[in-house]
Amino acid sequence: MTFAQLVVVIVVVVPLVLMILNRLRMDVAALMMAVVLGTAQFFGLGVLGPANHPADALKAITGLSQPVVVTLLGLFIITRSMEKSGIARWIARKLLKLGGQSVGRLIFLFSGTTAFLSLFMNNLAAGALILPSAME
Numbered sequence: 001m002t003f004a005q006l007v008v009v010i011v012v013v014v015p016l017v018l019m020i021l022n023r024l025r026m027d028v029a030a031l032m033m034a035v036v037l038g039t040a041q042f043f044g045l046g047v048l049g050p051a052n053h054p055a056d057a058l059k060a061i062t063g064l065s066q067p068v069v070v071t072l073l074g075l076f077i078i079t080r081s082m083e084k085s086g087i088a089r090w091i092a093r094k095l096l097k098l099g100g101q102s103v104g105r106l107i108f109l110f111s112g113t114t115a116f117l118s119l120f121m122n123n124l125a126a127g128a129l130i131l132p133s134a135m136e
Helices: 003-020 026-042 054-060 067-085 087-099 103-118 123-135
Strands: none
Touching: 003 026, 026 054, 067 087, 067 123, 087 103, 087 123, 103 123
């Protein structure tokens, strides 16, 4: 194992262990990994590309500009907002009232609600909006 590979393993494993031990939040761990890998590349360790190419340090944060990352970030914010505001609990109560004790009816209602929302928005977003209600 080369020194650059060892650095990458350490940079990934240490934050993961800290997350498992609840010493570090997931978002902070991810940003910390990106910063350390970018800094290591900038100083010539060659963890993200050939050594002594500081321009490759930008590879550490290029993923943040992808539409998928922005979409997922927005979904996390919307989902958490729905949980905190009580909208998720309100939707869950309405669906439980309509579904009663029948598991089949509840599955149909949650699937139907998600399908209806998918007509107007991204499928992933529709699922993320219904997920807090299903968890309730």
